[in-house]
Amino acid sequence: MLKHVNTxxxxxxxxxxxxxxxxNAVGVTANILMKQFYPGSLIFYxxxxxxxxxxxxFLAGHFAEYRAPHQVxxxxxxxFSALAFYLFFIAIQYIPxxxxxxxxxxTPILIPIITFFWMGFxxxxxxxxxxxxGFIGVVIxxxxxxxxLNVGVLWGVAGAVNSSLSIVALGILMKEIQPRIVLFYLFLxxxxxxxxxxxxxxxxxxxxxxxxxxxxxxxMIAAQLSFLYAYRYVVPAKVAPLNFSxxxxxxxxxxxxxxxxxxxxxxxxxxxxVLSLLLTLTxxxxxxxxx
Numbered sequence: 001m002l003k004h005v006n007t008x009x010x011x012x013x014x015x016x017x018x019x020x021x022x023x024n025a026v027g028v029t030a031n032i033l034m035k036q037f038y039p040g041s042l043i044f045y046x047x048x049x050x051x052x053x054x055x056x057x058f059l060a061g062h063f064a065e066y067r068a069p070h071q072v073x074x075x076x077x078x079x080f081s082a083l084a085f086y087l088f089f090i091a092i093q094y095i096p097x098x099x100x101x102x103x104x105x106x107t108p109i110l111i112p113i114i115t116f117f118w119m120g121f122x123x124x125x126x127x128x129x130x131x132x133x134g135f136i137g138v139v140i141x142x143x144x145x146x147x148x149l150n151v152g153v154l155w156g157v158a159g160a161v162n163s164s165l166s167i168v169a170l171g172i173l174m175k176e177i178q179p180r181i182v183l184f185y186l187f188l189x190x191x192x193x194x195x196x197x198x199x200x201x202x203x204x205x206x207x208x209x210x211x212x213x214x215x216x217x218x219x220m221i222a223a224q225l226s227f228l229y230a231y232r233y234v235v236p237a238k239v240a241p242l243n244f245s246x247x248x249x250x251x252x253x254x255x256x257x258x259x260x261x262x263x264x265x266x267x268x269x270x271x272x273x274v275l276s277l278l279l280t281l282t283x284x285x286x287x288x289x290x291x
Contacts, residue, residue: 043085
């Protein structure tokens with residue numbers, strides 16, 4: 001069946017899965033660091049070290065390249081991405097890590113809707129079916145039986161909305177702007193916005209924190225680059241169900257690192273998510289742009 005898959009779709013889809021692997025590494029590392037740092041301070045430090053690590057790459061470009069078009073969209077995309085991480089980091093202070101990851105990965109439901117209204121992108125019926133199938137798997141794993149709504153859930157939903165907006169904005173930017181430029185402005189605007197937050201909280205780095213902050217930053221860079229190059233091959237809505245790979249990585253981290261016992265909800269829901277991923281990887285979608 002894979003021989004019928006469009007090559008660009010396959011490459012883009014695999015890069016999206018790699019991106020979510022590193023996003024999970026970001027979440028796990030941040031969960032450890034939040035014993036010491038406020039979530040906004042983590043955004044600042046990850047952006048600072050990200051800028052330093054990537055500085056040789058950034059400096060290799062010509063100055064004129066950084067006078068790129070779509071400056072407003074570059075700023076908005078940076079804020080959507082930074083706020084998505086910020087809200088996710090807050091959410092997992094109130095709810096278990098696995099639940100936070102699952103809520104954040106409801107983005108496949110939001111991305112097609114956003115692209116439909118923002119870009120006029122028409123979604124094939126079977127893509128909607130794969131999205132719904134994956135979302136059913138997430139709901140089963142979550143098993144939302146409690147009548148009370150935890151505030152962490154609200155933070156997580158807000159994070160998912162910002163994550164979806166970031167992904168769609170990135171899909172637009174990658175049509176005209178090089179990955180280096182997009183990543184530079186992500187770090188730059190995040191540094192500017194979250195520097196006052198770090199100062200206000202007084203979250204000054206200790207030497208013992210340095211290895212974890214470097215790991216956080218490297219994982220952030222790897223995730224961002226994977227997304228940047230993925231959306232040069234395929235539009236976000238076309239591989240939206242692959243965002244559920246983040247659910248699988250998050251659940252595995254919870255089981256292995258946080259000693260969460262597997263339940264039938266995890267087994268059944270996770271299996272449905274895997275099915276959604278396989279269907280996405282082995283089918284090429286028809287798509288068209290409105291107007």
